Amino acid sequence: MYRHLLVPIDGTDLATETVSNAVEFARTLGARITFFHAQPNHAAAFGGEAEIVRLTSPADFAYAYQGRARELLAKAESAARALGVPCDSSTAVSDSPYRAIIAAAQDAGCDLIYMASHGRRSSIGMMLGSQTLKVLVNAGMPVLVAATSSPPATSQAIGIIRDEHRSLAAVLHAWLHLLESDGSPAEGSRDELMRAMVHYIKAFPVALHHPKEEDYLFRKLRERTSQCNAELDELERQHERDLQLVDELAKAVDRHAAGEVDLATVKEAVSRYALFIWEHMGREEGVILPAAQRYLTPADWDEINAAFSENSDPRFGRDTDAEFKRLFSRIVNLAPSPAKQ
Known part of the structure; x- marks a missing residue:
């Protein structure tokens, strides 16, 4: 085989x-x-x-x-x-x-x-x-x-959600490797890159991705079934917890830049956040997306797909995608490449 x-x-x-x-x-x-x-x-x-x-x-x-x-x-x-x-x-x-x-x-x-x-x-x-x-x-x-060709709105929306999850995961892997790499950059350069990573996490998954999930995917699923309410409630609590953890990350990076804590403290905060996020994304992809595929209608998926593909929520500007693409590209290109598995 x-x-x-x-x-x-x-x-x-x-x-x-x-x-x-x-x-x-x-x-x-x-x-x-x-x-x-x-x-x-x-x-x-x-x-x-x-x-x-x-x-x-x-x-x-x-x-x-x-x-x-x-x-x-x-x-x-x-x-x-x-x-x-x-x-x-x-x-x-x-x-x-x-x-x-x-x-x-x-x-x-x-x-x-x-x-x-x-x-x-x-x-x-x-x-x-x-x-x-x-x-x-x-x-x-x-x-x-x-056999992949002209996927329906369901596949497109799920693909975008998974792609956004992968973007966050890639940033976290790059960050962890940055903290472990023997060939890591000088302190000032590393601190600058870590601040860029904090900015990406705050501005993209926390301020953009999570609200889209709640306003479109979660809302539509609640309208179609009550079977997932407990799971959705927990995921929304985790979104709130995400805000707290990212604030802790930002403080750890700032304190390291000021010489108040060592790099091990930052690594501990990043590792804790990474484990939290990977479990959270696994729950969404393993429980919520399959349930959405069972209960949501084609019209629901059209609305969800439009929201995720076009950032149609008026809280987000038209240039949002381009900004995050450039920031993501900068992070993964400046950070050391993860060790091959």
């Missing part, structure tokens, strides 16, 4: 579903995963769109053409860790994605390539994009093509 999967991922909306399916597949096999992302060779296209973006908006260029790869891989790794699946990741710059995918699988010693296709239906009844078909023809090893 297969023991090592290569899972190519891209920046499309289907990537979250692909990663979820691949991780579950690997878990059932007892296999490990190497996630892989092929980046276009923007340097070879001087004068093209990438160069225009680099010159006119350096921040957008850094996110879209440099930091995006680490973000995608960090969130994929978090999904694997959540189910206890050993994982690794790699990236390569290539104008031929299928060749890069095959080379990555060979270099990592994989025995199966697990990938999705975003193309049209072929005469043999499979959804085959051009790169997927080239991998199938040239890989020289088994290739499993996952």
Whole structure:
């Protein structure tokens, strides 16, 4: 049976579903995963769109053409860790994605390539994009093509919720590794990065993600059934507890920067918060999302999906997503890469 999967991922909306399916597949096999992302060779296209973006908006260029790869891989790794699946990741710059995918699988010693296709239906009844078909023809090893195409609102909304969970998990993994790494940055640089992590947690999961869950997902589920009320009550209490724990994190970071506490105190606070959050997200994904799939209507999912995908709540501005994407990218790219499992 297969023991090592290569899972190519891209920046499309289907990537979250692909990663979820691949991780579950690997878990059932007892296999490990190497996630892989092929980046276009923007340097070879001087004068093209990438160069225009680099010159006119350096921040957008850094996110879209440099930091995006680490973000995608960090969130994929978090999904694997959540189910206890050993994982690794790699990236390569290539104008031929299928060749890069095959080379990555060979270099990592994989025995199966697990990938999705975003193309049209072929005469043999499979959804085959051009790169997927080239991998199938040239890989020289088994290739499993996952059936993912135009997911309904239910899948899109659940995918966004899981993706936001993975973003937070990736930040926490990066933070823990930052505190454990022998090659950690100087004190001032580390304190600055930890403050950025606190800001991300306060402004995204606490101020944005939790309210969306309560106002849309939790509310709709309460309207359809009372079976989950006790669980929802506990999760909302945990949202309030989250505020307290993040305040404790912020104080620990500030006190360390002032020389009042050692790094071990910060690490203890981060570890305590990480355990709390991983249990909380596990309860939401293991209990609430399955219940929502049973009880909510298509109209409910349309409303939930619109809220999560567009930040339609008037409390949040239009630039919210871009701000958090840049901050997340900065964190995962500046923090030391987690040790491979």
